[in-house]
Amino acid sequence: PYRTAALRERLIHVFGEARDDPRSLEFVGRGELMRRLLLHYEKLNASPRKNIHAEGTLIEDEKLLKGLWDELRIWRKNYKVNSRPALKADAYMVLNPPTTQSKDLDSSNNATPADTNISTRKGLRKAKKLAQFQNLWKLATQALSTVDADFAQHHLTAVAITCNFVGSPHIDKQDTGPFYGLSLSDIPSDAAQDDCVQDCRDGGKLCVEADPMTVAVIDTQNRLVKVEGRYPHWVVPYDTNRYQRFSLIYYSTSTDEGSYQAPAQAYSIPTANTTVE
Numbered sequence: 001p002y003r004t005a006a007l008r009e010r011l012i013h014v015f016g017e018a019r020d021d022p023r024s025l026e027f028v029g030r031g032e033l034m035r036r037l038l039l040h041y042e043k044l045n046a047s048p049r050k051n052i053h054a055e056g057t058l059i060e061d062e063k064l065l066k067g068l069w070d071e072l073r074i075w076r077k078n079y080k081v082n083s084r085p086a087l088k089a090d091a092y093m094v095l096n097p098p099t100t101q102s103k104d105l106d107s108s109n110n111a112t113p114a115d116t117n118i119s120t121r122k123g124l125r126k127a128k129k130l131a132q133f134q135n136l137w138k139l140a141t142q143a144l145s146t147v148d149a150d151f152a153q154h155h156l157t158a159v160a161i162t163c164n165f166v167g168s169p170h171i172d173k174q175d176t177g178p179f180y181g182l183s184l185s186d187i188p189s190d191a192a193q194d195d196c197v198q199d200c201r202d203g204g205k206l207c208v209e210a211d212p213m214t215v216a217v218i219d220t221q222n223r224l225v226k227v228e229g230r231y232p233h234w235v236v237p238y239d240t241n242r243y244q245r246f247s248l249i250y251y252s253t254s255t256d257e258g259s260y261q262a263p264a265q266a267y268s269i270p271t272a273n274t275t276v277e
Helices: 004-013 030-042 062-078 121-132 134-155
Strands: 050-055 091-095 158-163 167-170 179-185 206-211 214-219 223-227 233-235 245-251
Touching: 004 030, 062 091, 062 134, 062 158, 062 179, 062 245, 091 121, 091 134, 121 134, 134 158, 134 179, 134 223, 134 245, 206 223, 214 223
Parallel strands: 050 214
Antiparallel strands: 091 158, 158 245, 167 233, 179 223, 179 245, 206 214, 206 233
16 A cells, blocks of 8 residues: 555665666556565565564443443444445444534534535534534543543544445555554453464454564454554455454544654554564
């Protein structure tokens, strides 16, 4: 998912291609650059990229987790759209924070004409969606507040809610800072290895590329982690026919002055239990 210039830089600085004459790669197309990169990584099969394993910060409020799980299951029964079809998921929905556009919706989801924030069709659709799933929004933001109430109240611009999101390495180009990620599922802790498509033990975990040779594999089950979404990230495959996994991604695309944070470390966890293999 990287831009073409970044692929060229990786070939030069990580794998040493055209190091003496970097300009020779300027006219090499994206497809050929990807082919060369993949060949380099295939050669590493005997010595694969290092995995750093970590756990997010556990949400200890079991009542909150139970309420959120129930609301997510209700949501899935009533929402069957993947609004981001480039990514693999059974359902994908984005909710935006309450503003006057949502407060001026009555119980029938009718907007008052005086509200200028819903003067566009897009704003009205967002307000109606939030009104429809307001309890889910409330519980989701309560969960985030257990680790970062300031972000939840003042900087959050959207929450992406998914069901059975899997694989799909991508970059969130519109983000203006790192996101928080949380998942809830019925995947037993001892089921990952048997049900992971790629014969691994990390099914359902969130991965983010920490550097060209390192991948962070993070357990977000009932746990929150802060991730740099402008680096490639994905979810380790698991059996979506057998298990149900929900994820909540809290992010900001704010363009307000001072809101932008340059990409830095791939992830951070206040009380992480990290091991390297």
